[in-house]
Structure formats: C-alpha cells, structure tokens
Amino acid sequence: MKIRQLTIAAAVALATLGTGLAQAQDIKNRLIRFGYGLNEVSNQGRAAKVFADEVEKASGGKMKIRAIGAAALGSDVQMQQALIGGAQEMMVGSTATLVGITKEMAIWDTPFLFNNGKEADAVLDGPVGQKVMDKLQEKGLVGLVYWENGFRNLTNNKRAVTKLEDMEGIKLRVMQNNVFIDSFKTLGANAVPLPFSELFTALETKTVDGQENPYNTILSSKFYEVQKYLTVTNHVYSPWIVLVSKKYWDGLSKDEQKVLLDAAKKSRDFERKDTRAEADKALADLRAKGMQVNELSSAEAGRMRDKLSAINTSIAANVGESLWKEVQDAVAQARTA
Ligand code: TK8
Numbered sequence: 001m002k003i004r005q006l007t008i009a010a011a012v013a014l015a016t017l018g019t020g021l022a023q024a025q026d027i028k029n030r031l032i033r034f035g036y037g038l039n040e041v042s043n044q045g046r047a048a049k050v051f052a053d054e055v056e057k058a059s060g061g062k063m064k065i066r067a068i069g070a071a072a073l074g075s076d077v078q079m080q081q082a083l084i085g086g087a088q089e090m091m092v093g094s095t096a097t098l099v100g101i102t103k104e105m106a107i108w109d110t111p112f113l114f115n116n117g118k119e120a121d122a123v124l125d126g127p128v129g130q131k132v133m134d135k136l137q138e139k140g141l142v143g144l145v146y147w148e149n150g151f152r153n154l155t156n157n158k159r160a161v162t163k164l165e166d167m168e169g170i171k172l173r174v175m176q177n178n179v180f181i182d183s184f185k186t187l188g189a190n191a192v193p194l195p196f197s198e199l200f201t202a203l204e205t206k207t208v209d210g211q212e213n214p215y216n217t218i219l220s221s222k223f224y225e226v227q228k229y230l231t232v233t234n235h236v237y238s239p240w241i242v243l244v245s246k247k248y249w250d251g252l253s254k255d256e257q258k259v260l261l262d263a264a265k266k267s268r269d270f271e272r273k274d275t276r277a278e279a280d281k282a283l284a285d286l287r288a289k290g291m292q293v294n295e296l297s298s299a300e301a302g303r304m305r306d307k308l309s310a311i312n313t314s315i316a317a318n319v320g321e322s323l324w325k326e327v328q329d330a331v332a333q334a335r336t337a
Contacts, residue, residue: 036071037075042216048067156229
C-alpha cells in the first residue's frame with residue numbers, strides 16, 4: 001500500500017514538473033483573438049508575437065493568442081466596439097480613437113506633452129496613466145499596458161512644409177478624434193478623419209494629400225510609395241494601448257488574468273525598446289526610399305507650437321481641470337527626475 005501511494009505521489013509530482021506551474025493554477029484552454037492595425041512586419045506585429053509567446057509559455061500552452069494584424073478584424077474603432085460587445089477578446093490600438101468612449105483619453109493627444117520616451121514612460125506607467133486607463137472599465141474595456149506608437153511626423157504629397165503657411169489647404173487625414181481634427185484645423189490644414197485601415201488607399205487615390213504618423217509606421221505601412229514630403233514635426237507622442245473585452249476579462253480566473261497582465265508587461269518592455277531602436281533607423285530608410293525630408297527651423301517649430309497651444313484649453317476643459325493638472329505635474333516631475 002505504502003509503496004503504491006508513493007508511486008502515485010511520484011507520478012503526480014513528475015506530471016506537475018513536466019507541464020510546469022500552469023498545472024497547479026486555475027487555467028483553462030483558451031483561444032484569444034488579438035487584433036491590431038499595422039502589418040505583421042511592423043513594431044506592432046513584432047510585439048504582438050512576443051505577447052502571444054509569453055502567454056503561451058506562462059499558461060503551459062493552454063492559453064493561445066491568435067494575433068491578427070493589418071486590421072483584418074476591423075479598424076481600431078470597429079475592434080473597440082467588438083471588444084465592448086464581447087465579440088472579440090483583445091486588441092492593441094491607438095488611445096486617440098478611444099476618446100469617443102472615454103473622454104479622459106484625450107489627455108494623451110495634447111500637442112508636445114512629452115519631450116522624450118522617458119517622460120512618456122514615467123507618466124503613462126505611473127498613477128495618472130493607470131487612472132486614465134481604469135476609466136475604460138465602466139465602458140466595457142480593460143486596459144492592460146501602454147505601448148509606444150511614437151512621436152508623430154507629417155507627410156504629404158503637395159509641397160515641402162517648411163513653415164506654418166505651407167499647411168494651408170492640405171487635405172490631411174487625421175485619427176477619428178476631435179483633438180486631432182481641431183489641432184490640424186488650427187494649423188490651417190483641411191483635416192479629414194479616417195480609419196487607419198483606409199489610409200493607404202486614400203493617399204494612393206489622392207482622396208487626401210497627407211497624414212501624420214511615427215517614422216516606423218510611415219515605413220512599415222509603405223507610405224513612402226505614395227508620399228513625397230516628410231516634415232519632422234514631432235507634434236505629439238502617441239501611445240498604443242493593449243485592451244481586453246471586459247465581458248471576457250470578467251469570465252477569466254485570477255490566474256488567467258495574471259498571465260495576460262504579466263505577458264502584456266513583457267510585451268510592453270520589448271515593444272518600447274524595439275520601437276525606439278527602429279525609429280532611429282527609419283528616417284534614414286525613408287530618405288533612401290526617396291522621401292524628401294525637412295526639419296523645421298526652430299522659429300517655425302515655435303510658431304507651430306504657439307498655434308497648437310490654443311488647443312490645450314479645450315483639452316483641459318474636456319478631460320477636467322484636475323486631471324489636466326495632475327498630468328502636467330507628473331510630466332514636470334518626470335522632467336526633473
Ligand atoms: C493603427 C493605428 C495607427 C495610428 C493611426 O491601427 O491611426 O494613425 O497611429 O497606429 O492605431
């Protein structure tokens with residue numbers, strides 16, 4: 001008897017060892033669709049793969065992420081709605097397209113809010129970043145982490161934009177968000193909100209003259225094929241946010257939630273490193289692909305900045321003065337850290 005019990009105990013111990021810790025945890029077989037807008041060969045695609053691998057590893061192969069890029073599951077806005085309704089489990093996309101759902105998200109659209117990635121990380125990963133993220137819950141979304149989309153720069157096919165007046169009349173695609181529409185109207189452009197998934201075609205067919213996105217995206221989405229001029233404006237830092245459907249999240253065990261959150265954090269750390277390393281190379285690549293790149297003189301950059309500061313008042317009013325102040329304080333703190 002004794003020996004038999006021992007044998008069973010040994011077998012159980014071996015099985016646990018073999019499949020890892022996941023065995024002892026409350027983890028079921030799960031298939032999770034994780035949608036994103038850019039190509040597989042992009043910073044977004046690479047980080048989605050890291051996320052998928054981490055989830056698989058931490059769950060002992062039980063939780064599988066099916067990462068689906070190129071907006072094959074829909075644009076950011078469509079995916080957000082699918083998550084809220086419970087028809088899709090996860091996505092990563094722009095915070096800017098969430099403003100219609102959670103107005104506080106507009107704080108991240110403040111022009112020239114961050115000077116560099118270090119400031120962005122400190123504020124987004126800090127208490128105020130979490131607070132804004134948590135606002136999504138009452139709307140049916142759970143935010144896990146912020147990834148870096150990056151500092152946005154302007155491209156167009158009409159003319160080299162070297163001064164404020166050059167923006168006049170340029171039909172510029174912007175994200176579906178009032179702060180972006182107002183920002184570019186203020187600068188004199190004709191702002192046209194469109195989903196990212198329609199952007200390449202809109203540029204190709206000349207429905208719009210230009211757009212603005214980080215270097216990495218201009219490269220990975222091949223906008224250089226349909227855009228001649230690039231102006232280094234760095235006018236705003238865009239985060240991406242990794243989201244889970246709240247309906248789906250609430251049905252997961254604590255262990256399963258932890259697998260997703262831990263993997264999301266690992267993917268974030270990878271993504272920011274990768275994105276920054278790529279951004280350093282992307283501008284040279286875009287030049288090599290034939291784009292005509294120009295920087296703004298500091299006087300012109302200053303004029304643009306001054307014009308855009310008019311937007312701040314309306315952002316503060318929309319997100320609430322106290323949140324506005326909290327974010328300003330957090331930025332100031334990150335700046336002196
Ligand atoms: C990709 C978008 C993109 C964003 C945009 O789905 O819409 O211009 O910068 O990264 O989220």
